[in-house]
Amino acid sequence: MRVLRCADSGVLVEVADLDEALALQAALAEQPPAGVTDIVPAARTVLLRLDPDGGDAGAVAAAVGRLRPRRGTRAAAGELEVPVQYDGEDLADIAALTGLSEREVVDAHTAAAWTVAFCGFAPGFGYLVSDDARLHVPRRSEARPRVPPGAVALAGEFTGIYPRASPGGWRLLGSTELVTWDLDRDPPALLRPGVKVRFREEPPAPRRRSGPSAAEDGGRNARSEGGPRADAGS
Amino acid sequence: MPAVEVVRTGALTTVQDGGRRGHAALGVGPSGAADRASYALANRLLANPEGASALEVTMGGLVLRARGPVTATVTGAPCPVTVDGRGAATDTVLHLPDGAELRLGTPFAGLRSYVAVRGGLDVAPVLGSRSTDTLAGLGPPRPEPGTVLPIGPPPRALPAVDWVPARPFPAEELDLRIVPGPRDDWFTESALGVLLGSAYEVTSRSDRVGARLRGPALSRRRGGELPSEGMVPGSLQVPPEGRPVLFLADHPVTGGYPVIAVVVSADVSRAAQARPGTRLRFRL
DSSP states (O other): OEEEEETTTEEEEEOSSHHHHHHHHHHHHHSOOTTEEEEEEOSSEEEEEEOTTTOOHHHHHHHHHHOOOOTTOOOOOOEEEEEEBOOOTTHHHHHHHHTOOHHHHHHHHHHSOEEEEEEOSSTTOEEEEOSOGGGOBOOOSSOEEEEOTTEEEEEBTEEEEOSSSEEEOSEEEEEOOOOOBOTTSSSSBSSOTTOEEEEEEOOOOGGGSSOOOHHHHHHHHHHHHHOOOSOOOO | OOEEEEEEEOSEEEEEOSOOOSOGGGTOOOOSOSSHHHHHHHHHHTTOOTTOOEEEEETSOEEEEEESOEEEEEEESOOOEEETTEEEOTTBOEEEOTTOEEEEOOOSSOSEEEEEETTOBOOOOBTTBOOOBTTTTBSSOOOOTTOEEEBOOOOSSOOSOSBOOOOOOOSSEEEEEEEEOSSGGGBOHHHHHHHHHSEEEEOSSOOSSEEEEESSOOOBSOOSOOOOEEOOTTEEEOOTTOOOEEEOTTOOSEESSOEEEEEOHHHHHHHTTOOTTOEEEEEO
């Protein structure tokens, strides 16, 4: 563990891997040092942002040094099931890059136990990790100017869901109708660090079929109006 | 309840307060007034509680009409101020009668002026803050001509002073203190010397997210990708082409380029007043 300073505005703690970052995050959540306004976990680091009017970087760095994070501990944050239509524009590319068939890509993505490691890029954008290394793919060499909201994508060791339309360089696997970021909800993000996620395959969109059954249609409407039904609470 | 009606907004006017805390783990950045010092001064002048929301006006041009009697002040980038056409001063307490028009001209120096009203702007907070995050698209909507901004109840305390001495706004060159790191070890040994020994000009591609700088490139010792990590305001983040970006209030929560040094928090407010063309000099 290496403790680095961001002048008087933050303390950046560098760790060996994601597992250690998650354990440190859990330890910090239990014993937050005084003067810290925000804890920002990332892939190999945890940033502690300091109160601009009274955080003491030296004291915070010392407090972090005294922590003894236990590897394997995670902040418990609930579970979420995400329905996905696996019809993304990059599905064929992902299959080619992983050496799997498109069917095997979908099966791997739905079988894996995912955990939100951290958020970033945009409000409510979670970086999800799993133990299945077969799905690791590089980002696209060129970002798309617009990725639609709800796009489910892969990049590096992560999968993620775009909370709103934005530019993006991740490879598109499919899409979900689940609204992952909603300011009328408290907390607004479904994908919070520590939330465990399962992806469930949904039949393709109704417009591509001869006609959905009434039951399926009803289910879809209930989801879009009533929001997610999966329990993401802690 | 008294209110102010926006007649004209100028280039960019947003509602800001002390910023949004406690949501960075969800990918929500701090936002808030870019020049925290001038914003805090405005609230102090009016005896407002810390954190009362105000308007941040970029390069002047704002026109407000008082609905009911309004006590206001203009701080930050000094600019011509008129109340119903009569000259008024920045950094003073202004009494606007019902219907009076407050106008801000183009600043003589600096970039961002703050218009605060006694009682604060009573717009709906988003995630605990009335700051507009221009990068994330979060917070109160951007005021437009015709927008009526309600004013909160006046605080008990009365303004203690009528004016404060203006702080200097250097037009051409600005000294900023930095602390090397957290990723200075990603750069060649000479890079920090280059950063400290050169002038970096603020370019026109600068906004509330950050000031993009022009100057000698800072070269990296190591290649490869830095895994994305949390950022703070004042970070000097260096993209592969080597010209640093000085992060301001609406900076991204995480970033994937190394930060060679961070401007100390007290100087980030001054950096937020640097217009395109201003030369920045960094020192330890």
